[in-house]
Amino acid sequence: MTEAGTVKGQEFWRWQEYHRIMPKKWTNKDLITAGVDVGSVGSKAAIMVNGEAYSWGITRTGSNSPESATKALSYALEGTGLKASDIKYIVGTGYGRVNVPMANKAITEIACHAKGANYIWGPTVRTVLDVGGQDIKAIRIDETGRVTSFLMNDKCAAGTGRGMEVFADLLQIPIEDIGGISLKVEKEPEPVSCTCVAFAKTEAMGLLRKGWTKEKVLAAYTRAMAVRMANLINRVGLEKELVVTGGQSKNIGIVSRIEVILGVKCLPMPNWRDEGSLDPMVAGALGAALFAKALYEKAQKA
């Protein structure tokens, strides 16, 4: 076992689960709310104190949605001193939102991602591209984070996070390095003609056999994915500012290619590795926690 990438039996698709606590304190007077976003690949939970992001946890979704939701929430609570019973209101969202057992309400991930993107980047965001594990969503929002128009492509997994995981495994490159490596080409190759996840191996092996480097194969595949995403954005109508959420927001190869194809710059991606920085992968859970706060306050007034 020497450097990463040479470990026998390494699972290259396996991305890092982690949790984060922001450097601030809570008291018993504060309103604690939570959002739990059970996606097809990742389960995210975010805790908010008076509508400010306080802690979150990101875990892989298992075969059991209620369990994944519970796991993500306990992960977000870990080390905060908070108990599940301190949370006044919980909103469940994402693909598995109806299976979030502790949720007071389920809200679609479209509304939550919009709200979360507005929270992370502020009121100038108008277009949100959410690239999840098995679908892609293009969402138009107003300055308050309200959805004005959206469309989703969940008919096919090509160009999704899961597609990238399959490719990481095929080329034996750790998933977190894939974006950077895909940019290490002198000249951008033509996009692959077939982005199908089921045929990914055939496609990649064919190109490798032709003598293409891993970098070039990855560039061609990433390019094709970015084209699909750009098409979706164009259908919903691109208006600046543009941001990317979901797991693939961390893929610099995807984000930079979308920028080139559309001819616009995305708002800067916060680097989730930095202390005190938000993670665009948690946008849905953050949005859900904000709705939780609003719904709790509404119920109190009534």
Next chain:
Amino acid sequence: MITHYGYIDGSGEYYIVVDSDKCSGCGKCVQICPQKAVLLETEFIDLEDKTVAAIAEEHRKKIRYTCGTCKPEQNQTPCVLACDSKAIKCIWNPK
């Protein structure tokens, strides 16, 4: 909120588009749809639950076939014509 139900794939693009801000939830489109593909759904908007028209989940990924018999390319489907508030339209561009 404008929701696009459908997809783009190798054969073209196919969407039934519902504007829930315009939709009154009257259900005329639900009644008239020969494929029973339209239903009323609860949508969470501006912190309220609103009842609006939507395409049933099981038809969303095969909408080209479900709605293809209703002349969507002319935007003259029964659901579009039945809607008093003009909340439904078709985007239909086969290659």
